[in-house]
Amino acid sequence: MARFILRSIISTIVTMLLVSIALFVLIEVGSGDITVKILGVFATPEQRASYRAQLGLDAPVWQRYIDWLIGNDWRAKRKVGYPLVTATNPQTGEKDWYADVDGQLTRWKMEEGRLITLKRQEDGSVTSHLSSGAWKINEEGNEYFWGVDTKNNTVMWMRGEGAEVWALTKAGLRKEGDGPQKYIPLRKGLLRGDPGISLQYGRPVAVTLIPRIRNTLVLAGVAFAVIMPLALFLGILAGINEGKPLDRFISITSLGATATPEFVTGIFLILIFGIWLKWLPAVALFTSADAIFENPKLLALPVLTLTAVELGYIARMTRASMVEVMESDYIRTAIIKGMPKTRIILKHAIRNALMAPITIIMLHVNWLVGGLVVVEVIFGYPGLGYYIYKSAIFGDFNAIEAAAMVTVAIAIITRLLGDLAYTLLNPRIRYS
Amino acid sequence: MKAKTKKKSRLQKFWDSVSLILASRVATVGSIMVLFWLVLAFISLFWTPYDYNASDFLQNLGPNPQNWLGTDHLGRDIFSRLMKGTQVVLLKTRLPGEGNIIIPGGVAIWGVIGSMALGVTMGLNAGYRGGWWDQVIMQILDALIAFPRIVLYLVVIAALGQGDLVVILAISITGAPGVARLARSLAMDIKTRDYIRAAETRGESVWYIMFKEILPNASGPLLVDGMLRVGYAIFAIGTLGFLGIGLPPPDPDWGNMVNEARRNIFSNQLAVIWPALAIATLVIGLNLFADGLREEMTRYQK
Numbered sequence: 001m002a003r004f005i006l007r008s009i010i011s012t013i014v015t016m017l018l019v020s021i022a023l024f025v026l027i028e029v030g031s032g033d034i035t036v037k038i039l040g041v042f043a044t045p046e047q048r049a050s051y052r053a054q055l056g057l058d059a060p061v062w063q064r065y066i067d068w069l070i071g072n073d074w075r076a077k078r079k080v081g082y083p084l085v086t087a088t089n090p091q092t093g094e095k096d097w098y099a100d101v102d103g104q105l106t107r108w109k110m111e112e113g114r115l116i117t118l119k120r121q122e123d124g125s126v127t128s129h130l131s132s133g134a135w136k137i138n139e140e141g142n143e144y145f146w147g148v149d150t151k152n153n154t155v156m157w158m159r160g161e162g163a164e165v166w167a168l169t170k171a172g173l174r175k176e177g178d179g180p181q182k183y184i185p186l187r188k189g190l191l192r193g194d195p196g197i198s199l200q201y202g203r204p205v206a207v208t209l210i211p212r213i214r215n216t217l218v219l220a221g222v223a224f225a226v227i228m229p230l231a232l233f234l235g236i237l238a239g240i241n242e243g244k245p246l247d248r249f250i251s252i253t254s255l256g257a258t259a260t261p262e263f264v265t266g267i268f269l270i271l272i273f274g275i276w277l278k279w280l281p282a283v284a285l286f287t288s289a290d291a292i293f294e295n296p297k298l299l300a301l302p303v304l305t306l307t308a309v310e311l312g313y314i315a316r317m318t319r320a321s322m323v324e325v326m327e328s329d330y331i332r333t334a335i336i337k338g339m340p341k342t343r344i345i346l347k348h349a350i351r352n353a354l355m356a357p358i359t360i361i362m363l364h365v366n367w368l369v370g371g372l373v374v375v376e377v378i379f380g381y382p383g384l385g386y387y388i389y390k391s392a393i394f395g396d397f398n399a400i401e402a403a404a405m406v407t408v409a410i411a412i413i414t415r416l417l418g419d420l421a422y423t424l425l426n427p428r429i430r431y432s
Numbered sequence: 433m434k435a436k437t438k439k440k441s442r443l444q445k446f447w448d449s450v451s452l453i454l455a456s457r458v459a460t461v462g463s464i465m466v467l468f469w470l471v472l473a474f475i476s477l478f479w480t481p482y483d484y485n486a487s488d489f490l491q492n493l494g495p496n497p498q499n500w501l502g503t504d505h506l507g508r509d510i511f512s513r514l515m516k517g518t519q520v521v522l523l524k525t526r527l528p529g530e531g532n533i534i535i536p537g538g539v540a541i542w543g544v545i546g547s548m549a550l551g552v553t554m555g556l557n558a559g560y561r562g563g564w565w566d567q568v569i570m571q572i573l574d575a576l577i578a579f580p581r582i583v584l585y586l587v588v589i590a591a592l593g594q595g596d597l598v599v600i601l602a603i604s605i606t607g608a609p610g611v612a613r614l615a616r617s618l619a620m621d622i623k624t625r626d627y628i629r630a631a632e633t634r635g636e637s638v639w640y641i642m643f644k645e646i647l648p649n650a651s652g653p654l655l656v657d658g659m660l661r662v663g664y665a666i667f668a669i670g671t672l673g674f675l676g677i678g679l680p681p682p683d684p685d686w687g688n689m690v691n692e693a694r695r696n697i698f699s700n701q702l703a704v705i706w707p708a709l710a711i712a713t714l715v716i717g718l719n720l721f722a723d724g725l726r727e728e729m730t731r732y733q734k
Contacts, residue, residue: 007705018575026587172718252458256712258721261667263674264708267690269699332437334567367570370582385582399585407580 001423008419012223012412019408020190027397034395038199039173041356045407047173050166050332054153055199068196068401071189073097076154079146082106084154084186090124094204097152097186100394100399103127108147110157115145137157155180156207195402198392205402209387213406216372216383218292222299228361232354235318240345242323254312262371264306273301284381293399302379308370313364314357321356325349336421355422362418369407390406452728457726465717469710480512485682492700504689504703505696513684514710520683521666521714525596539596539679540665546604548658551611554644558612559619566616573609581606585672594680599672603665614657618650623650624670656726663718670711684716686711 033059035048042049052058056067066072073084086095087105098105098120105120108131115132135143138164143159157180163181188194195205237252257265274282284292284298292298302406325331334344380386384403391399453459481500482488487507495502501510520526522538535543558569585602592598622628623646631641672678675686686707693703 011571015575015578018571019579022575024586026591027590214725224585255719255723256716259663260712261665261670261674261715263687263690264712265669267694267697267704267708270697271704275697275701344645367700369580373582373586374674377675388583389586392583392590393677395590400583404580404583404587407583408578411580412578 005420008416010073012416015412016408017403020069020405021065023401024068025061025406027400028061034199034397037372037395039168043173045353047166049261050179051168051173054151054165054167054183054279056153056183056279059184066397067187067189069189070191071081071187071291072184073186073188076146076184076186079156079184080154081146082150086188088121094207097148097154099148104146106292108145109150109156110180112177113160115147115157115159118150122247144181149180150276152186153180154184154186156182160249190212190402190405195405198391198396198399198400200391200396205399209384209402209406210400212382212384212387215292215381216376216385219299219302219306219376219381219383220368223303223310226303227307227314229308230307231314232318235357236312236322236345236350238315238319239322240326240349241320242326250315251395254315257308258316260309262305262309262374263378265308266301266375269301269304269308270378273304282381283380286382298381302375302381305375305378306371310364310368313367315359316360318357320351322349322353325353328352358421360418362414362421365411365414369411447704453721453725456728458720459728462717462720462722462724465713466721469518469714469717470477470517470522473521473523476482476512476515477523479514480509482509482512484508484516484684492696493682494700494702494705501706502700502702504693505616505700510689510703510706513689514686517684517686517689517707517710520596520679520685521669525600526683528595528597532692539599540662540669543600543603543665544607544658544661545667546600547607547611547661548654550604551609552615552647552654554608555612555615556619556646559616560623560642560646561638562620568691569617573612576605576609581668582671585668586677589672589677594677596679599669599679603668605688607664611654611657611661614653615650617647618653622646622649627642630641656722656729659722659725663715663722666711667715668716670715700710 011105019209033048033052034055035043035051039047039051046413058066059067067075077084080099082099082101084097085100085105086097088094089096096221100106106117107120109118114134118126118128118130120126134342135145137143145157146154147157149155156176161219164172165176167176168174184429185197187196193206195209197203198205198208201208234250234254241247270282273280281298282301284302286298288294331344331349334348335341369385372383373389375381376383377389384406388400388403388407390396391403437700473683474588486509489499489503489507491503491505491507493503493507499509499511501514501576502514504510520538521540523536524534525537525539525542527535536604547652554569554573558566558573584606588602588605589598592601619642628641628645631645636645661711670687670690673685674691676688676691679685680685690704690711693700693707697704700712
């Protein structure tokens with residue numbers, strides 16, 4: 001058993017790594033020039049090249065993959081010569097990078113050819129003064145300096161050769177002199193909990209992603225709580241009435257519900273409950289971050305749609321399993337023995353019949369994620385699925401990668417749990 | 433026994449499969465639903481009531497003697513668009529490039545053929561060769577299965593752009609793991625048979641054994657699975673169309689018709705209902721058909 005668990009965990013890690021590489025390569029190959037989306041179609045090639053460098057996109061793919069996975073502050077640290085640390089920005093509440101120069105959090109900026117040191121005080125305020133003697137000399141005799149700039153990059157400035165860079169501001173692109181020659185956008189990497197900056201929102205992915213994951217968990221949780229008992233009940237009901245009209249009705253209805261795409265079901269439900277009867281809101285319009293708790297009605301139609309699609313599948317599984325159990329020898333023995341039928345079903349059949357569906361549901365989480373994307377798009381529900389959809393359309397690679405890895409992790413971990421649950425529930429199975 | 437192994441004529445074989453379908457009421461209903469759309473698709477090759485892309489009528493009309501199902505938000509005849517929309521799914525695939533090359537077989541069909549080819553190759557190799565082949569292939573399949581398919585669709589299409597071939601590719605990749613698992617288990621079962629041992633003794637190559645000895649004997653379950661997959665593929669095409677990343681214009685795409693009509697849902701509800709119904713009936717029909725067929729076939733085996 002211990003060996004089986006160990007093997008599953010190793011296999012899980014390998015799978016996650018493979019998926020992350022595949023995802024990274026796929027997005028790398030496919031997503032065209034992201035600067036078209038951010039800067040618009042009228043930006044000049046120089047502006048694009050400058051912006052790509054600022055995003056760190058001029059580094060080779062393998063380098064960016066490693067940066068993405070485990071961060072690059074350890075790599076940048078060697079260039080700067082001081083440990084790089086993060087501190088919370090009191091205004092935005094997000095993390096800023098600093099170099100830790102002998103216990104003093106420091107950043108630099110270049111103005112009119114001069115290098116200025118910015119020191120962060122304990123209370124978060126910043127003092128600035130001219131830095132002198134910081135320049136180092138390379139082989140060609142040029143003076144250079146590696147430091148942390150005010151935009152969370154490790155950058156290299158050349159003295160007297162301020163590069164012209166294009167900075168993206170709220171008002172558009174602005175040309176700046178005194179720019180750095182090289183950029184390393186600092187990040188801690190996914191494994192250390194920092195998936196990078198969302199290009200779409202300009203804020204850290206973690207900050208934009210977490211509320212959406214919460215929304216989706218609420219939606220999926222409520223849907224799960226509705227679907228499970230109902231589906232198991234209907235499945236068992238159909239299973240013990242095999243071949244009778246009730247079974248036919250449940251089976252055909254659930255087949256129909258499963259085979260109807262989520263968006264069709266969703267549209268029909270919107271038509272019936274949102275437009276004709278006007279009982280429920282047709283879109284999940286969030287007026288505040290906690291709208292689902294203030295107005296639970298918003299959840300009604302999305303949950304109903306998910307229920308319609310998922311219910312049938314689980315009910316069919318349960319039915320098949322129930323039918324199989326009811327045909328088994330020990331149930332026949334119980335019937336011949338003259339046991340009351342309700343007792344046979346409740347005491348003997350159900351426990352064995354539920355084993356298969358419960359483990360299959362664990363494997364089914366993947367489908368649920370797919371359904372969630374569509375349902376969230378239909379209702380405009382700000383969850384993980386909608387986030388993935390919008391990020392994919394925009395080409396926001398940091399966001400897609402993070403969100404997709406969350407779904408992959410959920411899928412793989414639930415599958416592992418499903419496997420384990422099955423071994424625990426069914427002592428006949430031995431894994432070698 | 434010997435008399436039975438005599439080869440049946442093609443007509444007789446065809447009649448056998450028809451009676452197999454007719455034996456199950458579920459499969460009969462399903463095949464009627466599918467045939468309905470197939471016939472409409474064939475008719476639309478030569479004739480549709482009106483030009484499917486021309487705004488010839490008033491916008492958002494209800495059903496009337498001229499437009500049987502009404503018109504959409506641009507004043508196009510919905511029935512003509514529905515008929516035309518069947519083609520891309522079931523009958524034709526548009527290749528990219530100059531000259532508008534069209535090959536027979538719809539996007540759903542080619543997508544399933546692609547996933548079958550990919551899946552069967554992987555599954556037979558894993559199942560028959562075993563050992564390291566099995567380990568490596570299963571690991572790749574695990575990764576593919578763990579990948580949420582909608583994310584895969586979104587990423588592939590965001591990456592490669594819209595197009596019939598891209599949708600086929602996406603469906604092939606997402607369908608392959610399921611096929612491969614089935615093919616693997618079938619191969620593992622069949623490889624213990626004597627005729628495989630005989631072929632090995634004859635010194636046949638590995639590929640010959642996999643594709644000439646194992647595959648024909650595994651074809652029944654694989655075909656039924658493929659039939660189910662056509663349903664999934666249409667489901668997926670509809671979903672992609674709904675998300676606005678499906679089959680590109682000028683041909684109407686059912687999913688996209690739903691998506692466009694959804695924006696006018698308050699003024700014209702029927703425009704949403706028709707294409708939604710079309711997708712639902714075709715997918716349900718295929719599911720019923722495959723389900724009934726599988727039930728009949730397993731009854732045979734018992």
